């Protein structure tokens with residue numbers, strides 16, 4: 103057998119990996135009729151909660167309770183679907199913008215927001231929650247997701263990793279290396295690119311000349327799927343299918359979700375410098391919550407009771423978050439030295455003593471060591 | 472300081488068509504700190520370019536542009552986000568002249584916002600100057616005043632060697648008027664910002680202000696403290712450092728980067744090697760702790776403060792001093 107024939111054998115069929123030209127959609131198509139009403143109502147409740155969570159977190163910034171908040175308003179269908187598609191034993195690898203997914207995975211919202219409040223870098227235990235730390239350096243967490251998924255598969259465990267990244271993040275080298283490793287190893291990992299149109303101020307057209315971001319999968323032997331990111335049932339369907347496939351040994355998938363970042367990049371950003379209000383308004387018309395709500399109403403599946411219940415649950419979450427975030431956290435300065443190494447170096451012990459002495463001298467005495 | 476830097480970029484671009492600005496969000500947004508504000512509007516997208524989001528790609532392409540005669544100024548959005556470009560900087564930018572026996576020079580400026588004190592969350596407050604100073608082939612420059620921001624950046628852009636230009640983040644928002652002149656001391660010269668006879672505080676960038684305040688606070692305690700602003704870490708102005716140390720006999724080096732293996736260690740060693748017999752006390756350092764940069768609520772415990780620098784001054788073995796000063800309570 104020649105080398106070409108031999109390698110040809112292991113080469114996957116490119117067409118099977120290619121994303122469709124049109125994004126996967128469910129709402130407004132005949133497929134919508136086949137959806138399980140219970141699934142839809144669950145999505146609806148989570149979207150209502152998610153929207154309220156974004157509003158509350160944004161308000162907390164204005165009240166000085168969060169140092170910064172990268173909002174996922176407008177992207178809630180992606181956030182909700184990413185969380186719901188996973189099983190308990192699976193892992194989520196989020197970015198700074200994905201706190202909603204983290205909360206919906208069951209992590210306490212206050213612990214989720216610890217980084218953004220500024221009291222510590224990660225507020226939850228990744229092992230206990232199976233959620234990696236919120237990642238700020240773009241795309242650097244993607245190889246981690248691949249490594250975890252690979253290790254789990256080698257160990258014979260049933261674990262899938264879902265890694266989230268933005269459109270801008272797909273330009274980083276780590277994105278490409280992660281996809282390549284995932285392809286070579288056949289790792290049970292799902293990459294979800296939330297293409298929200300911008301990387302801070304930079305529009306997609308300046309980020310890539312590719313037909314779609316989902317096409318980037320193909321060069322790495324990974325399946326690419328393009329989906330309407332504001333169509334909640336489509337999002338959940340595509341991600342569930344990708345997770346199931348990974349679980350069943352079918353390898354990695356790269357999902358590109360077309361969505362929009364309705365708010366500025368963060369509260370510190372001035373989005374009027376690089377985009378028009380007309381553009382934002384046009385996307386508001388395609389709001390994921392409105393679209394699902396409209397569908398549910400039109401199919402007679404949404405009664406006032408359900409709406410009120412969903413809103414009340416969201417209010418309870420927001421009120422709880424508000425109350426708990428208004429309590430100033432006790433952050434112990436001496437904790438700065440506790441976890442640099444498993445065993446502190448002699449130098450760190452010395453520096454700890456120095457700070458302790460300084461704190462004891464502090465006449466105001468308002469620094470709990 | 473952002474305004475002075477902006478003016479320096481604008482004037483460099485107007486004076487020399489080969490100057491290009493590249494980076495993330497440097498176009499319509501004008502950079503997240505507005506240092507590149509208006510440059511795309513004035514010079515077009517080919518001269519001030521929003522690149523794809525990839526630091527290694529930005530720096531690597533800039534090196535290629537240099538090979539074709541351009542003089543690129545690259546913006547890294549934050550210090551910690553320059554790390555993906557480390558290989559391009561250390562493996563290529565720093566070595567090109569040497570490996571080609573001088574045939575290829577890289578007139579490249581890499582602007583890096585650095586340091587903390589701005590309440591930034593994880594990865595937004597790093598001080599990585601020691602990695603750069605440890606890399607032969609790179610100049611490492613950092614302004615502490617608005618005049619230097621303008622003058623040093625223009626010098627950096629005009630330099631035929633790669634310059635890592637470290638901009639203290641916490642000074643960006645200051646609105647002091649600056650002189651639009653190239654007439655500042657050259658890269659490689661330190662400047663005495665405050666004369667003094669008893670001791671010298673040696674510092675740079677974000678810590679200059681703390682040192683000036685400390686010197687002022689030491690005055691009523693009977694100490695006449697000089698403050699030296701290094702401005703350039705590579706090349707380092709041994710001559711001025713030694714001249715001031717010999718005159719004062721006592722020195723403290725202050726920076727906010729972690730102390731272990733840091734720039735302060737290098738300076739202390741050089742002083743000891745050159746001025747041992749004029750020293751009245753060991754050279755002390757006041758630096759950040761040897762820990763990852765703390766979260767916003769704890770950063771004040773990490774950063775050099777007036778109290779910490781005063782405390783270091785007090786430990787400079789004053790007992791034997793004729794006429795003596797008492798720093799009790801300092």
Ligand SMILES: Cc1ncc(C[n+]2csc(CCOP(=O)(O)OP(=O)(O)O)c2C)c(N)n1
Nearest residue numbers: 199238239240268269270271300301302552
């Ligand atoms: C390696 C790296 N470079 C630069 C940054 C600064 N930065 C933070 S968010 C951002 C834009 C990211 O855009 P995208 O990946 O599309 O995600 P989005 O914020 O839109 O969710 C940039 C440039 C960073 N965090 N990490």
